[in-house]
Amino acid sequence: MNIKNILVPTDFSPCSKNAVRIAVDLSKKLGAKIHLINAIHVPTPHMDIGGQAMIEPMLEEYEEEVDKKFDALDEEIPGLKDVKHDHRAYVSFTIDAIYTAMETKKIDMIVMGTKGSHDTLEKLLGGVSSEVIRIADVPVLVVPEAIKKFNPKKIVFAADFNKIESIGRLSPLKDIAELFEAEITIVNVTEDDKFPFSRLVESFKVDKFLKNIKHSFETTKNDDVRAGLFEFAEKNSADMIVMMPRKHSLFEKIFKSSVTKKVAMGVKVPLLTFHE
Known part of the structure; x- marks a missing residue:
C-alpha cells in the first residue's frame, strides 16, 4: 500500500485525538508520515476602523496556543513521538486548509474523526467530512470515536x-x-x-x-x-x-x-x- 503521507485535521476534541491515534497505528504499519493541521477562520477586518490592529494580536495568541496543543499531543497520544509527523496551524476555513495541505504535502490518505453526538456529527460529517469526501482524490478514512484500534478483519x-x-x-x-x-x-x-x-x-x-x-x-x-x-x-x-x-x-x-x-x-x- 503506497501511502507515505497521512493528513489528520484536528480541533483537539476527543474524537479528533482518536483519529490521531488511528493514524499512528497506520503510520507504523505503512511507514508513513503524519501531517496534523488545525484551522481557524478569522473574518477580514475593515481597515478603516483599525480592525487589522485588533486582529493581529488575536492571531499571534491563536498560533501560540495551538502550538502548545500540538506539543501536548506528543505526550498524550501513545506512539506519536515514535513516528514521523509535523503540524501546522492555518488561518482559513477548515476545508481550505485541508485542500492546501493535500496539495503541498502530497497527501495519500486523510484520516478524520467523528463523535456520536448529533450536534458534532451534523457539524463535522454533515459539512467538512462530506466536502472532503467530495473533493479528495485520495482515500478518506472516517473513524468513530468509539473505535480505539484500527484492525479491520x-x-x-x-x-x-x-x-x-x-x-x-x-x-x-x-x-x-x-x-x-x-x-x-x-x-x-x-x-x-x-x-x-x-x-x-x-x-x-x-x-x-x-x-x-x-x-x-x-x-x-x-x-x-x-x-x-x-x-x-x-x-x-x-x-x-x-x-x-x-x-x-x-x-x-x-x-x-x-x-x-x-x-x-x-x-x-x-x-x-x-x-x-
Missing part, C-alpha cells in the same frame, strides 16, 4: 456494479485488505430484484481483481440504500465499510448534503471512501 464494500471505468481504482480496497489480512464482502443493495447482465459482467471484473483475497458477493434488497447498507454491515459484524462515491450511481445520493448527516450517524465502524 471483515470489510463490507458497497458496490452498485454499474460500469467501472478502471478496475485499478479499487486498489485502496485491495491494499487495505491485504495489509490487515481481511475478508471482503461485496454487497449490492438493490431497490428491486433485478440484476442486469451488465452488472454481472462488472462483478466478474471485481472477482478477478480480488482473486488473491478472500471475498464473497451478497445482494440485499432495501428501498433505502443507506439503511440497507448499514443493516447489512451490522448484521454481518463488519469492522469497516468501504464506499466508492460515483456520479450517476445509486450511491451518489448518499453523499448529497441532505442525507450525509444520516449516513454519518449510521456509521458505527470506520468508513473508507475513495473515488473511481
